[in-house]
Amino acid sequence: MDIKVNIDGVLREVCGVTEGTTCEEVIFKLAQVASLPGFYTLVASIREEEVTLSPDERIINFIKETKENPANICFILRRLEAVSPFSSKNPKDYPPVPSHQSTNRSHPQNARSASRRSNVQPSSENQDLYCSTPSALTTPVHQYVGSTKQLRNYYNDTTREAINSQLTANSISSEQAYHDVDQYNQLKDQLAYQEQQVELNRIRLLRLDKEINHLEQSARLGGKDGYTSPELLSGSAxxxxxxxxxxxATPWSQLLDTNRARQRELLSECERHKIAIDQVDNHLAKTKMNLSQLENQISQELNQLLNELEGYNQHRRVLLKSANSSHSRSTRTVNMSDTSDGVAV
Incomplete structure (x- = not known):
């Protein structure tokens, strides 16, 4: 998902916003890309109302909670007064405290930047040095020792030694002053960061107090906390x-009684259906028993009929056999009578 953030009147598009992207990640990314020093907070402008987002709040979840079109939500990167100690612009390094036991050091420290030195006001004893040689403090001490040939054209030996000793003492005191200023700036930045955290926590507490007040009011009024009943029922709130x-606002006790009554009705109906099913099972068992009895009776009757048919067939065969034998005897008798009674011609 892509969102647009207004930075000092310039719209910048942030791509790749996912479910886990927090406001702090968006702020750090914009500050890194635009090289913005200091503390910033992300503000969402919705219908002429501004909502300050906490650093750990997720952008996608916030848009879903508002139920607004992302095109109607304007994100603003607003700068706070304090300067962030984690800013990537003008990084600071804090060198160790220089040793004051010896004025002739073989390994002098590197020169500080001109912008850092501009924070130190010139004292009364080195005011002349700042006015006469403004670039003196921007170079190490050994460069002044190495530049004695150039100073020989302008000063004598006594003046040169006095200037070198004064520069050495002033550089040591200046380094100590710079170190103190760095420590002071570091503590100041830490204090500003703590103040920003306190401010963010205060904003969170205000939001939580507001939600608690709404909840207490809704508990006292039975759900009427600024939303109308149609809004609550339709879910538009x-x-x-x-x-x-x-x-x-949901009548849980009434719903519980209704569900219990419905459960009792379902149980009674289930019992009735169970009794009917048992009756059907008994009737089916009786029907199966009667069917088996009928099958046995039919098989017995069929066997009896088959036996009777077999007896009838056997008796018929006997009758046919006896009829054939009697017919053959009668035929033979007729033939014999015909031969005896015949007249020869």
Whole structure:
């Protein structure tokens, strides 16, 4: 997802915003890309109302909670008064405290930047040095020792030694002053960071107090915390307060009684259906028993009929056999009578 952030009147597009992207990551990315020093906070402008987002708040979740079109939400990167100690611009290094036991050092420290030295006001004893040689403090001491040939054209030996000793003493005191200023700036930045954290925590506490007040008011009024009943029923009200108000406005006891009555009705209906099923099972068992009895009776009757048919067939065969034998005897008798009674011609 892509969002647009207004930075001093210039719109910048932030790409690749996911579910886990927090406001702090967006702020750090914009500050790194635009090289912005200092402390910043992300403000969301919705319908002429500004909402300050906490660093650990997720952008996608905030847009979903508002239920607004992301095109209607304007994000603003607003600078706070304090300067962030974690800014990538003008990084600071804090060198150790220089030793004051010896004025002739073989390994002098590197020169500080001109912008850092401009924070130190010239004292009364080195005012002449700042006015006469403004670039003196921007070079190490050994460069002044090495530049005696150039100073020989302008000063004598006594003046040169006095200047070298004065420069050495002033450089040591200046380094100590610079170190003190660095420590002071570091503590100041830390204090500013702590003040920003306190401010963010105060904003969080205000939001939590507001939600607690809404919840207490909804608990006292039975869910009427600024949202109308149609809004609560239709779900148009958004936010955790509206959800808790909807939960508080729901008649849970009435719903519980209704569900219990419905459960009893379902149990009684289930019992009736169970009795009917048992009756059907008994009737089916009786029907199966009667069917088996009928099958046995039919098989017995069929066997009896088959036996009777077999007896009838056997008796018929006997009758046919006896009829054939009697017919053959009668035929033979007729033939014999015909031969005996015949007349020869």
């Amino acid at each position: 958004v936010g955790p307060v509206a959800e808790l108000a909807q939960l508080a």
